[in-house]
Amino acid sequence: xxxxxxxxxxxxxxxxxxxxxxxxxxxxxxxxxxxxxxxxxxxxxxxxxxxxxxxxxxxxxxxxxxxxxxxxxxxxxxxxxxxxxxxxxxxxxxxxxxxxxxxxxxxxxxxxxxxxxxxxxxxxxxxxxxxxxxxxxxxxxxxxxxxxxxxxxxxxxxxxxxxxxxxxxxxxxxxxxxxxxxxxxxxxxxxxxxxxxxxxxxxxxxxxxxxxxxxxxxxxxxxxxxxxxxxxxxxxxxxxxxxxxxxxxxxxxxxxxxxxxxxxxxxxxxxxxxxxxxxxxxxxxxxxxxxxxxxxxxxxxxxxxxxxxxxxxxxxxxxxxxx
Numbered sequence: 494x495x496x497x498x499x500x501x502x503x504x505x506x507x508x509x510x511x512x513x514x515x516x517x518x519x520x521x522x523x524x525x526x527x528x529x530x531x532x533x534x535x536x537x538x539x540x541x542x543x544x545x546x547x548x549x550x551x552x553x554x555x556x557x558x559x560x561x562x563x564x565x566x567x568x569x570x571x572x573x574x575x576x577x578x579x580x581x582x583x584x585x586x587x588x589x590x591x592x593x594x595x596x597x598x599x600x601x602x603x604x605x606x607x608x609x610x611x612x613x614x615x616x617x618x619x620x621x622x623x624x625x626x627x628x629x630x631x632x633x634x635x636x637x638x639x640x641x642x643x644x645x646x647x648x649x650x651x652x653x654x655x656x657x658x659x660x661x662x663x664x665x666x667x668x669x670x671x672x673x674x675x676x677x678x679x680x681x682x683x684x685x686x687x688x689x690x691x692x693x694x695x696x697x698x699x700x701x702x703x704x705x706x707x708x709x710x711x712x713x714x715x716x717x718x719x720x721x722x723x724x725x726x727x728x729x730x731x732x733x734x735x736x737x738x739x740x741x742x743x744x745x746x747x748x749x750x751x752x753x754x755x756x757x758x759x760x761x762x763x764x765x766x767x768x769x770x771x772x773x774x775x776x777x778x779x780x781x782x783x784x785x786x787x788x789x790x791x792x793x794x795x796x797x798x799x800x801x802x803x804x805x806x807x808x809x810x811x812x813x814x815x816x
Contacts, residue, residue, distance in 0.1 A: 518598060518608040522547070522789055523707035524782035525613055525752070526717040528800055528809070530563060532707065533611035535806050536813070537571040540609070543601045545594055546575045547612025547621075550751040552585050553577075555737050558730045559753040561721065574601075581748045582741040586631070587620040594621050615788040618704075629679045631672075639671045639678075640746055647674050657685035663784060668750060705813060706795045708786065713802050715779060722753070722775045731757055731767070752778050 519536065523529050533544050546552075550560045554577045563573055574597040579585050594610075594617075601608045610618065639647065647670050652659040658673050673684040709717070734742070734757040742748055742758075749755050753774045760770040789795060798812045 516602045516605065516607055517703060518545075518610060520618060520704040521609065521611045521707065522615070522618060522705070522795070523613060524714065524785040524789075525561075525778060526721045526782065527707045527709055527714060528717075529611050529613070529707055530561070530567075531806070532809050533609050534563070534567055534571055535810060537607075537609050539810070540607045541605075542607035542609045543572040543574065543597075543604075545597050545601075545608055545610045546573060547590075547594075547610050547614050547617045548575075549585070549590075549614045549617065550748070551576050551612075552579055552590075553581050553748050553751075554579065555581055555733070555740060555742075556748065556751055556754065558725050558728050558733050559751055559757075561725075580740070581737055581745050583745070584631070585747065587616055588625055588630070590617045591620050591625060613785050615785065615792070619792070629676065632675065632679060635675055635678060636671065639674055644670060647671065650674060651677070655683040655685055657683065661685075666750075668747060704795050706789045706797050708797060708799050709801070710799075713800075714782060716802075718778045718782060719775050722771060722778060725753060725774075726767075726771055731760070734758060735761060752781055 519540075519542070521529050521533050521536075536542065537544050544563075548560065550556055551562050552575060553560075556562075562576060567573075568576075575590065575593055578593065598608045610621070612618075644667050647667075648659070648664055651662070651670060651674055654677050655673065662669055662673060664670065676682075676684045708714075730753055734754050737754070738758065738761070742754065749758070756770050756774050756777065759765060760767060765773070798809075800809055
């Protein structure tokens with residue numbers, strides 16, 4: 494695997510098809526607004542591939558504007574999978590993602606095409622490639638009890654019962670904390686020990702050789718995030734959220750974690766002005782992108798590609814060299 498480090502443009506777009514192993518998946522990760530979707534779309538067209546979304550929120554029907562789902566025109570250009578698979582009132586987790594992703598890979602390969610995983614949900618990448626371990630499935634009664642418990646109380650219990658997980662977990666992510674405590678209470682064992690025994694079950698040959706993480710300078714990414722948030726509100730994020738509330742969005746704690754929607758719900762309840770809400774969504778999105786980058790930096794073997802504002806698509810693709 495070779496990655497070009499120079500930002501100088503190539504005279505001609507690189508042909509990736511000849512160097513790509515037949516039907517082997519490609520993985521494109523990176524923070525929100527970095528430009529993953531555009532690269533994946535062009536790559537899929539050149540390779541004769543299909544895109545598998547690795548996004549924990551694009552699975553929900555109706556969460557369109559706020560999750561930057563590919564448009565109908567883009568989905569017409571290239572088939573997309575794992576988008577709009579559940580209603581906003583339904584649960585969805587990493588186990589379900591792995592199940593559906595494996596099915597999608599098999600279907601795509603049966604057509605002689607290449608699966609291209611694209612998204613920013615690091616846990617889903619890891620679950621697909623390394624397995625889910627032996628953690629028990631969700632328990633609805635216990636989950637409801639934990640969801641009703643204040644987060645600081647859960648964190649104190651987690652620190653006492655599993656210091657290793659407490660040190661590593663995103664303590665602001667209530668979903669992750671609740672799941673860790675759920676597993677601990679159900680099994681009586683530390684969550685960290687159960688996650689350590691991951692089984693390699695993806696059936697993918699040497700995935701690290703085709704696992705790319707796209708990145709940009711802090712200033713560039715910030716500008717792209719701010720522009721995307723402005724565009725989302727201009728396209729009608731407030732009205733979309735209003736419609737989703739009527740369909741039960743507020744009752745799904747997972748879906749309510751989607752960036753933008755929680756803040757708009759608070760705006761609709763009169764908690765802050767629209768201008769303040771837009772600014773808050775920008776801040777939260779930048780913080781989320783930073784957490785994504787921190788997560789991906791801890792993953793071994795990933796190939797890093799830095800994009801620049803002036804890069805044209807053929808320059809971006811020229812940085813990919815697939816064995």
